[in-house]
Amino acid sequence: MRSLRWLIPVCCLGLIFLPARAGEPGAPAASKPLVLAGGPFSVKVVRDLAYVDGPAADPVKHRLDLYLPEGQKDFPVLFFVHGGAWRSGDKKTWFDLYGKIGTTFARNGIGAVVINYRLYPQAKHPTQIEDVAKAFAWTVAHIAEYGGRTDQLFVSGHSAGGHLVSLLATDDRYLKAEKLDLAKIKGVLPISGVYDLSYEAGLFIRVFGADRTTREQASPVKNVKAKLPPFLILYGDKDFPSCDKMSEAFCTALKAAQDDAKSMEIKERDHIAIIARLVRQDDPTLQAMLAFIAERAGLKLTAQPAGQS
Secondary structure, three states, X not given: OOOHHHHHHHHHHHHHOOOOOOOOOOOOOOOOOEEEEOOOOOEEEEEEEEOOOOOOOOXXXXXXXXXXXXXXXXXXXXXXXXOOOOOOOOOOHHHHHHHHHXXXXXXXXOEEEEEXXXXXXXXXXXXXXXXXXXXXXXXXXXXXXXXXXXXXXXXXXXXXXXXXXXXXXXXXXXXXXXXXXXXXXXXXXXXXXXOOOOOOOHHHHHHHXXXXXXXXXXXXXXXXXXXXXXXXXXXXXXXXXXXXXXXXXXXXXXXXXXXXXXXXXXXXXXXXXXHHHHHOOOOHHHHHHHHHHHHHHXXXXXXXXXXXX
């Protein structure tokens, strides 16, 4: 993870210019498999809304973007948190990848909220999770004004973002600080997340501190208990080392507490490809996420040829 700052842009560039494989958009004509889709809908974008006001507000990091299925009402909403090892990233980086992800979900009838949050070292733990909680509280208070349903809010994020949404959904003190509770989260979909910070890893110590107890408190797997929201835990078969073990251990802990949890290994995906290819309708990660949300939100999905939506 130390190399993340230079590795991610380089890998992402390579993925963007990879030739399409058979069955993917842009590939040679062939018999296309059927995929599930909730649209297509036109998409309305609302950028840079402040979720913190006043003199303490950061003019860049306390902002979020909305991606909305235009003309629709009462739609489920995906609240998304970017990755970057808690110290880099932005909702507009990677050639607006996160905006493309928001657009993909909105096109399928699911509103998306894509947020920024303050980063290490300028902001230290628990600043990141506190910002995520404030952005979620803004969503609860305001998303109905844009057509979204406040009883159908799903949270997702990639890498560090997967850690943050999982912590939000397992340690309720951050929601309680915003006068909310875990019942406001309909489901959790972390992607290639980090769930146990108790290891003596340099990055974990720098961001979360040398005190092991503090790092354990910031570890979603250490906060598992009964009656948590449903989880779909996603990771790639070629992901970062131990991501598979950490994801499966988290899922096992959730199931042991009698929580609704499922893990899914996505084939032919590394830590970057799993998020970069999420914008494709036939991508297995997107398909799994759509099915998870549809089952819990009553969203109607129809089978279409790949590439049609």
